[in-house]
Amino acid sequence: MAAGHAHPLYRAGDSVVHRLPAHVKIVVAFLFVLAVVATPREAFTVFGLQFLLLVAVWVAARVPPGWLATRALVEAPFVVLAVLLPFFADGPRVEWWGMSLSVDGLLAGWNILVKGTLGVLVSVTLAATTPLRDLVSGLSRLRVPSMVCVIATLMLRYLEVIAAEARRMRLARISRGHDPRFVWQLGATVRSVGALFLRSYERGERVHLAMLSRGYTGAMPAFTTTSASTATWSLALVPAVAAALLAVSGYWAW
Amino acid sequence: MEPTDLVAMHMSDGIVNAPTSIVFGVVAVLGLAVCVARARRDLDDRTAPMAGLVAAFVFAVQMLNFPILPGVSGHLLGGALCAILVGPYVGAICVSIVLLLQALLFADGGLSALGTNITNMALIGTFVGYGVAVAMRRIALRSRGGLVATAFVAAWVNTVVASLGFVLEYAIGGQGLALGTVVALMTGFHALIGIGEGVITALTVGAVASVRPDLVYLTRSATPTLQFKEARA
Numbered sequence: 001m002a003a004g005h006a007h008p009l010y011r012a013g014d015s016v017v018h019r020l021p022a023h024v025k026i027v028v029a030f031l032f033v034l035a036v037v038a039t040p041r042e043a044f045t046v047f048g049l050q051f052l053l054l055v056a057v058w059v060a061a062r063v064p065p066g067w068l069a070t071r072a073l074v075e076a077p078f079v080v081l082a083v084l085l086p087f088f089a090d091g092p093r094v095e096w097w098g099m100s101l102s103v104d105g106l107l108a109g110w111n112i113l114v115k116g117t118l119g120v121l122v123s124v125t126l127a128a129t130t131p132l133r134d135l136v137s138g139l140s141r142l143r144v145p146s147m148v149c150v151i152a153t154l155m156l157r158y159l160e161v162i163a164a165e166a167r168r169m170r171l172a173r174i175s176r177g178h179d180p181r182f183v184w185q186l187g188a189t190v191r192s193v194g195a196l197f198l199r200s201y202e203r204g205e206r207v208h209l210a211m212l213s214r215g216y217t218g219a220m221p222a223f224t225t226t227s228a229s230t231a232t233w234s235l236a237l238v239p240a241v242a243a244a245l246l247a248v249s250g251y252w253a254w
Numbered sequence: 255m256e257p258t259d260l261v262a263m264h265m266s267d268g269i270v271n272a273p274t275s276i277v278f279g280v281v282a283v284l285g286l287a288v289c290v291a292r293a294r295r296d297l298d299d300r301t302a303p304m305a306g307l308v309a310a311f312v313f314a315v316q317m318l319n320f321p322i323l324p325g326v327s328g329h330l331l332g333g334a335l336c337a338i339l340v341g342p343y344v345g346a347i348c349v350s351i352v353l354l355l356q357a358l359l360f361a362d363g364g365l366s367a368l369g370t371n372i373t374n375m376a377l378i379g380t381f382v383g384y385g386v387a388v389a390m391r392r393i394a395l396r397s398r399g400g401l402v403a404t405a406f407v408a409a410w411v412n413t414v415v416a417s418l419g420f421v422l423e424y425a426i427g428g429q430g431l432a433l434g435t436v437v438a439l440m441t442g443f444h445a446l447i448g449i450g451e452g453v454i455t456a457l458t459v460g461a462v463a464s465v466r467p468d469l470v471y472l473t474r475s476a477t478p479t480l481q482f483k484e485a486r487a
Contacts, residue, residue: 009359026358033365038272041429072361108429115268116364123361135358145290147302152351154306155313162310163317190454193330194461197311197339201469204307211303 009071009127016235017061017129021226022138024236029126035243036118041111043250047118050246053239054121061129068128072120132156150220154207162200169196264356265371265420267364274427279369285377286350293343296471308340309348316352333379333416334387334409335455339462341471342384349376374419383412387472395473402460404472409455413448414441 012018017025032053039046058065130138136156140149169192178188228236270278293305312332336345350372356362363371386408387394394404417440424436463470 009361030365033267034272034275037267037275037366104429111429112266112268116266119267119364119366120361123357123365127359127361132359135355139354145287147290147293148286148347148351150302151306151309151347152355154303155309155348155351156355158307158310159313162307162314166314166317186450186453187457190457191461193315193454194458194465196314197308197458197462198465198469200307200311200314201304201466204304207307208303 009124010131011063011067011128012131013062013129015061015129017057017125020129020232020236021141021228022130022134023141024138024228024233025126025130026135026138026142028236028240029122031237031240032243033119033122035240035247036115036122038244039115039247040250041107041114043247046246046250047114050118050243051121053242053246054118054125057125057239061125063125063128068121068124071124071128072117146220153220154204158200158203158207161203162196165199166192166196264353264363265367265374265423267366269364269367270370270423270427271429272366274423275366275369277369277426278373278423282350282369282372282377285373286347289343289346289350289377293341293347296341296344305340305344305348308336308344309351312336312348312352313355316356330451330454331375331379331413331416332455333375334383334405334412334451335458337380337384337412338387338405338408338455338459338472339470342380345384346376346380349380370420370423374416374423378419379412379416382415383408384472386411391472398460398463401463401470401473402456405459406452406456410445410448410452413444413451417441417444 036047036050039050055065058068133153136149136153139152140146173188173192180186180189315330315332315335331349333345333349336348339345340348353363353371353376354368357365357368357371387404390400390404390407393400395401418437421433421437421440425433428436459470463473468474
């Protein structure tokens with residue numbers, strides 16, 4: 001998190017999507033994902049059309065799809081569940097390559113896979129077009145309590161510091177020959193987790209004192225937020241509303 | 255960094271249906287509202303920076319993988335750890351903020367699953383862990399070993415019960431698996447993960463208690479503020 005407080009998924013730009021106020025983007029992203037989740041799982045074309053909507057957003061944001069795809073790989077762990085489902089679910093079964101698979105399980109696995117993938121792509125799109133500070137000010141505009149916003153701001157500001165501290169401690173352990181393979185070899189790792197907590201908390205105490213000595217009274221300076229006009233809202237809501245209509249059409253077709 | 259991370263408990267989108275996601279979103283918002291109101295007793299606005307650093311710690315610790323077996327690694331959820339170190343209300347807020355920002359910034363955990371994730375890991379995880387810790391408080395106050403044992407049990411129970419939260423949500427709004435299979439898979443798996451979570455939580459709490467016992471929320475009121483001792487000639 002260097003001077004500009006960028007985060008790993010942010011891609012600087014000056015497109016329509018980048019310029020939208022953060023709170024609008026957060027709301028639209030949530031609505032879009034909900035629409036995807038509400039789509040019936042057999043409505044295969046609807047998922048394709050929803051994906052095309054996302055592609056349209058990427059074109060408007062001038063974010064290359066390949067760049068997004070590599071960053072969407074975080075979804076890997078839950079693919080495990082999707083792959084397991086056809087083997088463990090009940091109901092009628094089909095033979096495929098000598099394996100007996102449950103039809104219901106296949107559909108359920110597909111359901112998780114497609115919705116999870118679209119969901120990750122929406123999150124990555126939001127993260128790619130919204131800088132950190134805008135995100136927290138967007139949350140404060142959505143009436144998230146100020147205490148939560150203050151904690152979130154400070155967390156984001158010091159995350160990289162604490163993470164770097166954890167990395168240094170890990171390097172120090174490895175350079176002293178630490179190579180844990182089993183759960184009972186955790187001693188050194190765990191002692192550094194304890195040390196990391198102490199260092200984080202004591203850093204917090206120092207930061208707090210430094211803030212107090214600079215006149216901090218408990219209120220953060222108000223977040224500068226841009227309000228959104230009705231026109232902005234209606235433009236931004238287009239993808240979400242379209243996704244919702246597609247979801248509804250999925251119920252009609254099936 | 256590490257080969258596989260099978261232990262991610264962050265639910266993605268599509269595991270439970272839309273109405274269930276919304277219901278648990280409401281549960282999460284209400285639960286957090288209570289936490290924010292109650293956290294003011296432990297934490298006034300002026301000391302919020304400390305909570306920010308605790309949240310950063312949780313985030314960093316969740317990035318730290320630990321080995322379970324060769325090739326399989328897990329990461330800490332930190333619910334019980336936070337509850338014991340900073341109290342259940344501040345702890346739940348810190349874990350929720352971590353989950354919120356992981357979903358918004360790192361696409362880790364689906365946006366529609368945020369309510370279920372916060373309910374499982376931040377609310378159930380923290381409060382069940384803390385409940386166990388409070389129930390065992392007399393043991394925890396007796397000795398360092400007692401505190402470490404309490405932390406282990408709290409973290410293990412917290413992990414298993416949080417996975418039952420998932421089972422509940424799946425029973426309401428999931429599809430595909432018979433409930434018995436889900437219960438067996440999830441509790442069996444998390445009973446194992448809970449051991450890792452328990453060991454790390456226990457040893458971390460022990461390490462903190464040996465250096466700064468005043469920072470352990472669970473035993474804080476029992477910590478003597480200042481001891482006077484006779485000087486010996």
